[in-house]
Amino acid sequence: MKSYRKVLTFHTKKRREFINITPLIEECLRESGIKEGLLLCNPMHITSSVFINDDESGLHRDFEIFLEKLAPEKPYEQYYHNGYEDNADAHLKRTIMGREVVVAITDGKLDFGTWEQIFYGEFDGKRSKRVLVKIIGE
Numbered sequence: 446m447k448s449y450r451k452v453l454t455f456h457t458k459k460r461r462e463f464i465n466i467t468p469l470i471e472e473c474l475r476e477s478g479i480k481e482g483l484l485l486c487n488p489m490h491i492t493s494s495v496f497i498n499d500d501e502s503g504l505h506r507d508f509e510i511f512l513e514k515l516a517p518e519k520p521y522e523q524y525y526h527n528g529y530e531d532n533a534d535a536h537l538k539r540t541i542m543g544r545e546v547v548v549a550i551t552d553g554k555l556d557f558g559t560w561e562q563i564f565y566g567e568f569d570g571k572r573s574k575r576v577l578v579k580i581i582g583e
């Protein structure tokens with residue numbers, strides 16, 4: 446069995462951002478040489494997500510509105526966590542959007558449904574964040 450590990454780094458300009466990382470993940474898969482197996486991708490931080498959904502700008506605005514309704518950024522004082530930090534909303538948003546994705550690798554490709562794309566979801570940006578890509582198989 447082969448094993449591949451890579452850490453990608455993201456530094457968003459805004460506090461919240463969704464980035465389609467599918468091309469970067471496909472590059473990792475090519476680099477790994479693995480044809481059959483499983484790919485795991487997760488942020489190495491607790492205020493960002495990796496998730497699978499549609500690459501459609503309207504939907505991404507809907508996610509922003511939906512997440513702000515459930516866990517609004519402000520006022521900061523509404524959260525117990527916000528003493529030293531101001532990112533309680535980011536922890537909550539990340540929990541809603543999930544930590545990681547696992548994708549089947551078949552015939553050297555991500556075995557996706559028609560509209561599936563992998564996104565990095567940043568909820569407390571403007572600093573460097575790491576994303577782990579682990580692939581196992583043969």
Ligand code: ZN
Binds near residue numbers: 526530532533536
């Ligand atoms: Zn925090």
